[in-house]
Amino acid sequence: MANVPLRNGGPAARIAVIPGDGIGKEVTPEAVKVLKAVAAPTKRPCEFVEFDWSADKYLREGVTLPAGAVEMLRDEFDAILFGALGDPRVPSNQHAAEILLGLRFQLDLYVNIRPVELLHDRLTPLRDRTEKDIRLIVFRENTEGLYVGVGGFFKKGTPDEIAVQEDVNSRKGVERIIRYAFEYARQNNRKRVCMSDKSNAMTFAHDLWQRVFQEVRREYPEIECRHLYIDTLAMEIVRDPRQFDIIVTCNLFGDIISDLGAQLAGGLGLAPSGNIHPGRTSLFEPVHGSAPNIAGKGIANPFGSVLASAMMLEFLGWKPEADALRAAVRSAVRENYVTPDLGGDKRTAEVGDWLAQKAAQQVIHRS
Ligand code: NAD
Ligand code: IPM
Ligand code: MN
Secondary structure: OOOOOOOOOOOOEEEEEEEEOOOHHHHHHHHHHHHHHHHOOOOOOEEEEEOOOOHHHHHHHOOOOOOOHHHHHHHHOOEEEEEEOOOOOOOOOHHHHHHHHHHHHHOOOOEEEEEEEOOOHHHOOOOOOOHHHOEEEEEEEOOOEOOOOOEEEEOOOOOOOEEEEOOEOOHHHHHHHHHHHHHHHHHOOOOEEEEEEOOOOOOOHHHHHHHHHHHHHOOOOOOEEEEEEHHHHHHHHHHOHHHOOEEEEOHHHHHHHHHHHHHHOOOHHHOEEEEEOOOOOEEEEEOOOOOOOOOOOOOOOOHHHHHHHHHHHHHHOOHHHHHHHHHHHHHHHHOOOOOHHHOOOOOHHHHHHHHHHHHHHHHHHHO
């Protein structure tokens, strides 16, 4: 699994927990259970504070991200463990935009790191692919692009309606995510970086991506560089995922390609992500959403949230504990102690209990 850079390496941590909606409320408590299980034997002081920011709260009180929340998280917490947001009762998705995108933007979490790692050969839908073939990381720009909400309607609701959504790309924003991808490659002994855009059609925004990529790559002569248009990347990743090591791309393309990648490694149920600003309070979450189609049934896969927690521990400098979480998930996959999305018959909480026990044993063994 990908290494995540440290925040402070300190011995204590304060973690804000935002379960959110749907299965976010089911998988997040399991991840906290596993985190507590690994923190206890090594006596790591670790405090969890839960926040109920969600569709329920929005519908009840009209509140999305409360006033002062960003400053509080920034100043009083080391990391945020996030579940998912999205609820059919809020078709505008306003609460999710204000809470999740609000945190990404206002905490300036410009790196969205989304590792795609096949944990067992049987999990991939690709024929004849094995664990060693699928081991890539998507670095998604996380603070700009089509997500910034610049745009508007003209003549809304009339036959002449116009809807505009601007794609915002700053020199600083493009450069820092590309540079981060290269720096990550250099520090983690990854050999190849592929930048993906749509510069053949998006001739202004992605011309900037092209120019910055050409410039930054010169500083990393030891790293093999490649460019692919995003449509070709989507095809190539399925045809032969072995080609890819590190992929860096814009906000929207990173969103799409990371779900595609997740499925190659067994599905959304086990894909983790980190929303990071190096050295500052950062946010960790599974790649999946609130999954209204299975919410409330107790069958959601908690692996994505637990693996996101492992990324969080690594960010906090707790490497043995992070490794223990990952080893526990690997064992559960190997022993087929899994939820229905992976072909098993276990329930979310059963898997959480199993992982907690296994991870605690691992961490005692390792430390
Ligand atoms: P989704 O990720 O919620 O679900 C897609 C499919 O994957 C569904 O069939 C679901 O059952 C399955 N799935 C996802 N996670 C799973 C898990 N842990 N275990 C087993 N199966 C799992 O995507 P969607 O249905 O497009 O979106 C539902 C809502 O979630 C929407 O409101 C969307 O905006 C929101 N969303 C939020 C986030 C987030 O908070 N980061 C991410 C993606 C989608
Ligand atoms: C994700 C989600 C979000 C995104 C949505 C909920 C706004 O799909 O985290 O991947 O597009 O970033
Ligand atoms: Mn997504």
